[in-house]
Amino acid sequence: MASLHPLIGSGYKGNPNHAGGKLSCHCKQNPVEVTLSSDVAFNHACGCSKCWKPANALFSVVAVVPREKLAVTANASKLRVVDPSAVIQRNACKDCGVHLFGRIEVDHPFKGLDFVHTELSQGAGKDGWQEPQFAGFVSSIIEQGYDPEKMPEVRNGFKQAGLETYDCLSPALMDLIATFTAQKSGTFKSKL
Ligand SMILES: N[C@@H](CCC(=O)N[C@@H](CS)C(=O)NCC(=O)O)C(=O)O
Numbered sequence: 001m002a003s004l005h006p007l008i009g010s011g012y013k014g015n016p017n018h019a020g021g022k023l024s025c026h027c028k029q030n031p032v033e034v035t036l037s038s039d040v041a042f043n044h045a046c047g048c049s050k051c052w053k054p055a056n057a058l059f060s061v062v063a064v065v066p067r068e069k070l071a072v073t074a075n076a077s078k079l080r081v082v083d084p085s086a087v088i089q090r091n092a093c094k095d096c097g098v099h100l101f102g103r104i105e106v107d108h109p110f111k112g113l114d115f116v117h118t119e120l121s122q123g124a125g126k127d128g129w130q131e132p133q134f135a136g137f138v139s140s141i142i143e144q145g146y147d148p149e150k151m152p153e154v155r156n157g158f159k160q161a162g163l164e165t166y167d168c169l170s171p172a173l174m175d176l177i178a179t180f181t182a183q184k185s186g187t188f189k190s191k192l
């Protein structure tokens with residue numbers, strides 16, 4: 001059976017003083033490399049159909065980093081945007097398909113943050129990077145063919161690993177999104 005993700009349930013804890021590092025695609029030759037000059041934040045499992053997942057994993061593990069902390073440091077010419085119409089412009093290696101970073105260019109609460117996968121570092125994401133904090137878009141795996149009757153096992157697996165599950169994002173992130181929306185509409189703290 002497919003696992004949730006190799007980083008889930010492994011007991012790994014990140015180093016709060018982690019300074020960043022390099023992420024590389026899976027190509028044996030001329031891998032695309034990005035260098036992050038800080039740790040990531042909001043690392044989480046994502047069950048959506050758009051985020052890159054390793055083989056045999058039901059979930060992606062994806063985090064954010066300020067875009068100014070990310071630089072493409074090798075083989076940038078191999079990057080392609082997977083779906084130019086998506087909010088998150090996921091830049092993938094055209095040869096191995098791995099997503100190196102996702103960037104938002106439109107007006108959006110998460111504009112300025114790039115989406116990255118710490119497992120692309122040498123230590124498979126266990127070399128100091130923040131550990132996954134929660135699981136989001138859990139029900140979305142059903143859209144990709146997962147049996148709805150087996151969802152309790154999936155949610156229980158995250159629970160065993162100490163992670164809360166959500167069918168969108170965590171309360172902290174949903175509050176950030178709603179705050180952005182209220183600020184844009186002018187209703188922020190004006191009525192309640
Ligand atoms: N149920 C949908 C959810 C897609 C979705 O909304 N994904 C979230 C989490 S990554 C998102 O922010 N998507 C924006 C985007 O993909 O550009 C799916 O699985 O495709």
Ligand SMILES: [Zn+2]
Binds near residue numbers: 027032095
């Ligand atoms: Zn590659």
Ligand SMILES: [Zn+2]
Binds near residue numbers: 047050060
């Ligand atoms: Zn996703």
